[in-house]
Amino acid sequence: MPxxxxxxxxxxxxxxxxxxxxVLENNGYEVAAAFSAREGLDKLRVEMPDLIVxxxxxxxxxxxxxxxxxxxxxxxxxxxPILLLTAVGQATGTEFSQNEDGYWMRTDxxxxxxIMPEELLKRIRALLERxxxxxx
Amino acid sequence: MAETPHILVVDDERGIREGCRxxxxxxxxxxxxxxxxxxxxAKVEAGAFxxxxxxxxxxxxxxxxxxxxxHALAPEIVMIVITGFATIETAVDAMKRGAYDYVPKPxxxxxxxxxxxxxxxxxxxxxxxxxxxxxxxxxxLEVAGERSKLRTxxxxxxxxxxxxxxxxxxxxxxxxxxxxxDLGDAIQAGRPVSEAVPQAALxxxxxxxxxxxxxxxxxxxxxxxxxGSDRRTLMxxxxxxxxxxxxxxxxxxxxxDITQQKEIDRLKSQFVNMVAHELxxxxxxxxxxxxxxxxxxxxxxxAFNRQMLERSLQRTQALTELVNDLLHVAKLExxxxxxxxxxxDVAPLARATLELFKSQAAGRRLxxxxxxxxxxxRIEADRSExxxxxxxxxxxxxxxxVEGGKIAVGLKAEGPTLVIRIADTGIGIASEDLPxxxxxxxxxxxxxxxxxxxxxxGLAIVRRIVEANFGRIAVDSRLNEGTAFTISFPIQEDH
Numbered sequence: 001m002p003x004x005x006x007x008x009x010x011x012x013x014x015x016x017x018x019x020x021x022x023v024l025e026n027n028g029y030e031v032a033a034a035f036s037a038r039e040g041l042d043k044l045r046v047e048m049p050d051l052i053v054x055x056x057x058x059x060x061x062x063x064x065x066x067x068x069x070x071x072x073x074x075x076x077x078x079x080x081p082i083l084l085l086t087a088v089g090q091a092t093g094t095e096f097s098q099n100e101d102g103y104w105m106r107t108d109x110x111x112x113x114x115i116m117p118e119e120l121l122k123r124i125r126a127l128l129e130r131x132x133x134x135x136x
Numbered sequence: 137m138a139e140t141p142h143i144l145v146v147d148d149e150r151g152i153r154e155g156c157r158x159x160x161x162x163x164x165x166x167x168x169x170x171x172x173x174x175x176x177x178a179k180v181e182a183g184a185f186x187x188x189x190x191x192x193x194x195x196x197x198x199x200x201x202x203x204x205x206x207h208a209l210a211p212e213i214v215m216i217v218i219t220g221f222a223t224i225e226t227a228v229d230a231m232k233r234g235a236y237d238y239v240p241k242p243x244x245x246x247x248x249x250x251x252x253x254x255x256x257x258x259x260x261x262x263x264x265x266x267x268x269x270x271x272x273x274x275x276x277l278e279v280a281g282e283r284s285k286l287r288t289x290x291x292x293x294x295x296x297x298x299x300x301x302x303x304x305x306x307x308x309x310x311x312x313x314x315x316x317x318d319l320g321d322a323i324q325a326g327r328p329v330s331e332a333v334p335q336a337a338l339x340x341x342x343x344x345x346x347x348x349x350x351x352x353x354x355x356x357x358x359x360x361x362x363x364g365s366d367r368r369t370l371m372x373x374x375x376x377x378x379x380x381x382x383x384x385x386x387x388x389x390x391x392x393d394i395t396q397q398k399e400i401d402r403l404k405s406q407f408v409n410m411v412a413h414e415l416x417x418x419x420x421x422x423x424x425x426x427x428x429x430x431x432x433x434x435x436x437x438x439a440f441n442r443q444m445l446e447r448s449l450q451r452t453q454a455l456t457e458l459v460n461d462l463l464h465v466a467k468l469e470x471x472x473x474x475x476x477x478x479x480x481d482v483a484p485l486a487r488a489t490l491e492l493f494k495s496q497a498a499g500r501r502l503x504x505x506x507x508x509x510x511x512x513x514r515i516e517a518d519r520s521e522x523x524x525x526x527x528x529x530x531x532x533x534x535x536x537x538v539e540g541g542k543i544a545v546g547l548k549a550e551g552p553t554l555v556i557r558i559a560d561t562g563i564g565i566a567s568e569d570l571p572x573x574x575x576x577x578x579x580x581x582x583x584x585x586x587x588x589x590x591x592x593x594g595l596a597i598v599r600r601i602v603e604a605n606f607g608r609i610a611v612d613s614r615l616n617e618g619t620a621f622t623i624s625f626p627i628q629e630d631h
Binding site for chain 1: 413416417419420421423424425427428431433434435440443444447451581583586587
């Protein structure tokens with residue numbers, strides 16, 4: 001039996017983790033969770049997930065960027081795709097766009113928060129598929 | 137001068153007196169006579185004459201002495217000498233004493249009238265001149281007064297005023313504009329404004345106002361950053377000054393320092409952003425649960441389905457609390473809110489509030505210690521606010537406690553203050569979190585606090601209430617040992 005795909009959820013909202021853990025498990029994924037960027041980096045080492053779902057605003061307003069910067073700087077984790085969840089665009093009234101040079105942009109995809117479970121599933125599947133193709 | 141000339145004839149010869157009277161009355165003049173200098177002087181003192189006809193040789197007070205005294209008394213009266221010995225010497229003497237002319241005796245009526253009419257003409261002219269001079273003096277005073285008044289007003293204005301002519305040379309300014317634009321000694325009347333004012337944005341808007349296509353009555357408004365060490369934001373209202381033919385004469389710029397308003401605006405938007413963020417998190421969670429429930433995205437486990445609905449309900453309740461707290465904050469901030477201060481006995485209020493939390497505390501097996509003695513002095517405070525303060529602090533002591541922990545609520549009089557102490561044996565607060573404790577929406581983020589709901593406004597509200605009622609608050613906390621809040625309010629003595 002092949003090993004299950006493992007998703008690491010990093011978000012400080014208890015209910016986000018609670019709900020999406022159930023949804024992802026129900027769809028055949030294995031789930032690990034962390035409630036802060038710091039805890040997320042610890043879990044990263046232990047769990048070695050296939051994909052990370054990362055909240056931008058946790059302890060600080062840019063905790064997600066700090067997490068992705070550390071993760072992407074480490075050769076052991078830099079190939080793990082990160083899906084960044086953010087409400088920044090809505091909060092500031094600006095379009096959130098990815099930029100190659102900014103460290104905080106070093107994620108692989110982003111989605112606006114709040115995100116419904118079905119949409120999250122779709123984004124995870126697409127990102128995993130993209131990573132698989134790039135890996136071949 | 138009255139319409140009818142008023143003439144006094146002073147002569148000791150009756151013939152001359154009556155002759156003159158007839159001649160002058162025939163001309164329509166009003167005439168009075170006196171027999172000597174003394175009587176003449178008395179009449180001059182009593183009545184207003186335009187012209188005096190004086191005989192030099194008289195028994196009691198001669199003509200020269202009379203003229204001298206009249207001249208001192210009423211220099212505007214024209215004096216004409218009647219002299220029987222028309223020598224150069226007496227004429228010069230008379231002129232020195234202020235005589236205008238003389239009539240040699242004997243004279244014909246025509247000769248007399250010619251001299252007198254000249255004198256009256258002179259009198260009329262000098263009266264007119266005096267009137268004009270008086271008017272001019274009065275106007276000058278008025279103009280000078282207006283100028284200095286305006287100058288004083290402009291100089292005293294809190295708003296900056298800067299006026300240039302149409303060639304953009306500085307015409308007028310006040311100390312406020314020099315201070316706001318940091319002009320120092322650069323400002324001088326007649327100097328091109330571009331050499332004195334460093335703020336390009338202000339120069340640009342002045343130029344725009346003066347541009348020929350600029351509408352006739354527009355005022356251009358522009359925010360201006362002053363630059364320099366003390367960065368301030370000014371609002372410049374620039375208007376064109378026009379004459380009656382709508383020709384532009386120059387521009388007047390009124391400057392107002394809006395740095396503080398901008399900062400308040402910024403804080404307000406920041407607060408609104410934080411509120412939006414705080415509202416979106418629970419709404420997102422509720423929408424996620426309901427969406428998963430309806431689509432069975434998380435499967436169909438009845439226990440989990442029920443849990444999703446329960447969590448949705450809890451987050452909804454938390455949202456209600458947040459909205460209530462936001463209303464409390466708005467009320468505490470509102471200037472129109474009237475604080476209903478009274479001489480308040482805090483003890484029964486503290487006991488009653490504690491009572492409300494007893495079942496919740498029992499659910500977590502918390503012990504409550506109550507140190508609330510009788511007969512404590514009263515404070516002056518708003519009852520509902522102190523109630524809210526106690527509720528928020530006791531709620532925190534319950535929420536952030538550990539199973540089987542302890543809560544202590546104590547009241548005591550200490551010098552001029554009443555001290556309220558609310559302590560718990562809960563999870564405590566890390567020292568790096570303490571400075572942020574009373575900030576809006578600050579919540580300690582630890583694994584222990586994840587499941588504790590809160591709005592992040594409770595302590596912000598407490599701080600505001602303490603300040604509004606002239607109290608002080610201190611917090612003493614150790615990580616994993618507990619937290620104690622100590623609040624003191626001034627005691628209100630019995631009157």
